[in-house]
Amino acid sequence: MSDQTASDAPYDVVIIGGGPAGLTAGMYAARASLRTLAIEGASALSQITATDFVENYPGIPAGATGFDLVERFRTQAVGFGLETVSGDVTAITRKPWGQTDGWEVVAGGRRFGALSVILATGAAWRRLGVPGEEKLIGRGVSFCATCDGPLFRDREVAVVGGGDTAIQEALYLTRFATKVTVIHRRDRLRATAILRERAFANEKIFFAWNSVVDALDGDDVLREVRLRDVTTGATSVLAVSGLFIFIGLNPNTSPFREWVAVDKGGYITVDANMQTSVPGIFACGDCTAKRLRQVITACGDGATAAFSAQLYVEEMKGEAY
């Protein structure tokens, strides 16, 4: 644990986020002998801790719980000298350190000096906000068909949403499930034509139009979804083993948007080296604009971001060769 104050020497790298991206960045930076701190969010854990079983991370054929995987990443990074502290970062500000440019990262009442910063704050799927949802996440309720779809082989599942992601994931789920019901609050899909056509042509896909979810029921695992027709007010119950919610994703980037460029969804735009629009600030993982949001891609991004930060700091210190 670290308790650096503003008067101390700055860290070479301060990483914001303690998920796969941040911890991999931390491992690479610390292993390169950079003085490195990872500030892990206090109010939310890495998204991957929400899932009971990760079976698509290479090298672990038996799979692991998301929580276990993150613990392994942390143990390995700390073993190379990564310092960690818990706290929610609310701001970063510019701060020169002697002749050198740098940053100050504010987390709660504490401030941490940095020559470079890596943003690895991930994203959070928007939730329905209905009774039963929180306790059933990872127990039938999922936000990731790529990750959890194979767990529902020969079962009936439902998907909430009508956009491209919802329909793409519904189509993917038909590889495993016997029946996929798409629950959509309107009477037509927002998804692009080609996806709509594929969904309508798929005999495993059914639609609950003009419907919203009022509540989820189940003790240990999801058992049924309570629906309401928004046009008639009629209620009904849908018995499913899995419910996949795709009503949008919110990147955890609001404290940094005054500094780094983001796309229209709020994701940080980076180049192939994970460099943001601001020299000295790098970003990696699910908080960045990219196509595939998975543990493996977050780790790859984290390694690249750390290497870029290393080159930046060495250049700044006149140690580049």
Ligand SMILES: Cc1cc2nc3c(=O)[nH]c(=O)nc-3n(C[C@H](O)[C@H](O)[C@H](O)COP(=O)(O)OP(=O)(O)OC[C@H]3O[C@@H](n4cnc5c(N)ncnc54)[C@H](O)[C@@H]3O)c2cc1C
């Ligand atoms: C239910 C579920 C199941 C999934 N299953 C799989 C799977 O089987 N396989 C797979 O490859 N992927 C899976 N994913 C996707 C995977 O979880 C993400 O792609 C991955 O976690 C992204 O890593 P990350 O480090 O970028 O972000 P995250 O894992 O979200 O970590 C973000 C970190 O930033 C911290 N943070 C956020 N805001 C702040 C702040 N202001 N200050 C300080 N810290 C902050 C958080 O506390 C957290 O430590 C799943 C996702 C979900 C939701």
